[in-house]
Amino acid sequence: MSDWSRAASARLAEHRAADELAAPSATITGNRGLQIEEKLIFEQGSPGRCGVDLVGSFPFRARLGGLERQGPVGLPGLSEPQVVRHFTRLSQKNYAIDSGLYPLGSCTMKHNPRLNEKLARLPGFADIHPLQPVSTIPGALALIDTLVHWLKTLTGMPAIAMSPGAGAHGELCGIMSIRAALEERGDRRRRVLVPESAHGTNPATAAACGYDVDPVSGNLQGRVDVGALKAKLDTDVAALMLTNPNTCGLFENEILEIAAAVHAAGAFFYCDGANFNAIVGRVRPADLGIDCMHLNLHKTFSTPHGGGGPGSGPVALNAELAPYAPLPWLVHGPDGLELVEHKKGEAQQAIGRLKGFHGQIGMFVRALAYMMSHGADGLRQVAEDAVLNANYLRVRLESDLSLSFPGPCMHEVLFDDRFLKETGITTLDFAKALIDEGYHPMTMYFPLVVHGALLIEPTETESKTSLDQFADVLKTLTAKARSGDAASFHSAPRWTPRRRLDETAAARKPVLRWNPEPMDQQAEK
Amino acid sequence: MSTFRFTRDHEWVRLDGDLAIVGITDYAQSQLGDVVYVELPEIGHRVEKGKEAAVVESVKAASEVYAPVSGEVAEINEMLTTDPATVNADPMGDGWFIKLRLDDPKELDSLMDEEGYRRFIEEQH
């Protein structure tokens, strides 16, 4: 037995010892009703089997330069019924917005409309090549232009860079534009200020662009300490990266003062737009003094999370930063919309390309369909209902869980683990028990500014009934935690396809692919 | 002399002949959780007191290990590459990270002794 397996068995024994409530007795197959144990595709194939029928018209005569593949790739052969069954079974092991409330703070897990999917699949969008002559795709340019118009109006900013592929990519775009603008000014600044509560992508982005990251502390009200910020603002600061509403779910009420201070120091004000859902249609970032802000189409504008992607992160830019937007640009020329793919004319100072081709048009269609379905009135209602839902949960839960910052919140509410003090139960244990109750846990241990954070964002697509049910469960779980039943929390979850995983072993001896060899030999290599 | 000295960042150092052995304390390893990976400097690399000397990773966190004193890396603990769990099992002994050829032994004087470190941890809570 390898070291790895020995360690895994030891852990197993620990969990079993702590597990006073035994799981139901095992079945023959290991299946449990609709929950099917499913092997890897590589463990199910047969040579020669294929799930696609391909008939060719042209004879095969190799002109591959003698570089034909010699050995097999090693892929398994499966028929279509097997493949459909395999992935259907896998899907049944996933929680999703379609199955239940997903209270992940700062992720905005709102309903993903199916109209979006239908329209994104129109051949006029899905079946067009980015390098077709522009004369054959005027609709693609019109689609992008329409979305740009909506985003400009909602943000109040004069320019939108559409190509970044995700939020973090948008952050990169923003900080690169800022650096380009400063270089153009001949102004060499080396630091970027980032609140301690910021999402990890913020400092990662600033560092990637060559800046030193200088953290700014928060105050007792959960907002940026403006005094501390001003003390750090000097001519060596290139930018402040702020999330607003912030990662504690609170609106930075001193934001105008912050913007003025940042500008007075000659720096740029970057806003992480992850939480735009709280203010869309009610506040325009330009009116807050923001110079540059990325948006997450997969958060505020309902494009599906898809198990982790794809996303889309357009960036709103002020007039000073607009000339540095990445290629390609969409401009209104004398003959209509033009795609500018090179650094010439107006786009002379563009920072260059950040991605292949032109941007995530598949996500643009979805976002626009969503926006048009809501309209100016609907989008404003989205922000209001999002904020209302979060505050409703706040008042229903504040006497059970420990609210980190007093007073109203915006679209998400932050609790910390003080309410679990002396129970022997951690935020993690609490979250795992919530899983057994049929809920995906809220965001845990983020932001870092409170201990054992629990950040809840219901979004506007949850009904009052759904919120009441969720609040009731949390209240009951809290009572249970306080009653001294730590063991059941430690052994949670019990009712999921898999119980708690050994993440340590996975990281110490990573196994990141299937190999046609026994596991023991693999571990010893 | 094998007295331990401690830093406010929870590193320990003790002299062994003319080398200074450096590791992280029991408190540090308990805060980190199961150590999954250790990134050690190369032999011959120079470290400065207070600057990063190594990195220790657990499943949920990655922490810099700062050099408590300045010097040149004379030895590194290869065992931590194959068995990072040693840091958790024996942080003050077998879980050592690096051995430094000291620039200036007097740098040890400004560090906390065992009693001082114990009080320091108590104050943290």
Add this chain to the structure above:
Amino acid sequence: MRYLPLTDRDRGEMLAAIGVDSIDALFADVPSPARLDGLVDLPKAMGEIEVERAISRIASRNVAAGSIPFFIGGGAYRHHIPAAVDHLIQRGEFLTSYTPYQPELAQGTLQYLFEFQTQVAMLTGMEVANASLYDGATACAEAVMMANRLTRRRKAVLSGRLHPHYREVCETYARFVGFELCALDPAPGGGEDLTKLVGRDTSCVVVQNPDFFGEIRDYSDLARNCHDAGALLVVVVTEILSLGAIIPPGEMGADIVAAEGQSLGNALNFGGPHLGLFASRDKFVRQMPGRLAGQSVDADGRRSWVLTLSTREQHIRRERATSNICTNSGLCALAFTIHLALLGETGLTRLAHLNHAAAVALAERLECITDVRLVNRAFFNEFTLRLPRPAATVVETLAEKGVLAGIPVSRFYPNRPELEDVLVMAATEMATAEDMDRLEMELREALS
């Protein structure tokens, strides 16, 4: 409003429970100069029929690739996607789930990512692959940055036959992240001596195979030269299907493979969302960007899947992360995995052969046209022609006649007169003999 479940009555009850008179009270922290009292200047909510009509109208202004003879490649390829793929990825549990940070609730996602990583490693002949990046071009830039970290050098050499968008993305990252690039000129058909540019300060050499002009080469010698100088070889693959027919980069000695996976499972989508593939060697895994799905056991000792080596990533390492990446291309990776699962070994080989056969048939026809010269010695499903007149004009003329005849290279290199007559064309399993008849006829006429 069908997506908003709250009724006015609900809102009233909730406001009362909260203890405020109106929703405005909950926006009190917004400074008054920034408060919008009215609606922004955008259309009001439209019904489903209206939205569909409006957006469909925009879509119908585009010429869909499937509606006419189509021969464009250049880093995005039109392939047949089996019907099952799109149905499966639209299952709500795949479409509307989040990143699998709670593995107990996401074994479906984690297992398919593990299968995806295995497929990518197998195809590329490498040891380990990640759970995808945004696209091939950003994967290429990430590969260079990884090579810089591993070698502790800051100068990368880029082949002139690398897709120009990939080079441009590398240039953007080089400028701001702070490293050097030495990019050669594009020279279709000509020689390119990369070896002499590899020195003790080179972190990596980046080549593409098949290259932007479709040519296929063996880079084993270059790999050896790189390794002798302590540098790494990065191989880019923009048409992942080619690896069903030709020797993969891993068997040529590549250290990192950065590729585009759109060809399998994913529609053209006007260039996005696409699918970045990233593969390397086990010894380099801790310097790899992006997410990784790994194998483990759960509390009952059952084999399970979990995101691992996360401490490299931004949410833990913050400013010391290997990359700032947060999102992968999840659903696109799933589509890839399903498509490749359906194809299997025999299907992949067959599909690759069908592509090559179509391209060979097309090339043989076109090189018969007077004054048209085929540049490639070898190719997979994409090749380069030199025409007797500017390719851009020819392509525009043919587009007006209802034929999409490849890409004029001058679109990428407008300042290089020597490339004015160069045309890159692709033919996949979707090209029919009738399509080729139309193309040949129109091309002959345009050149006469």
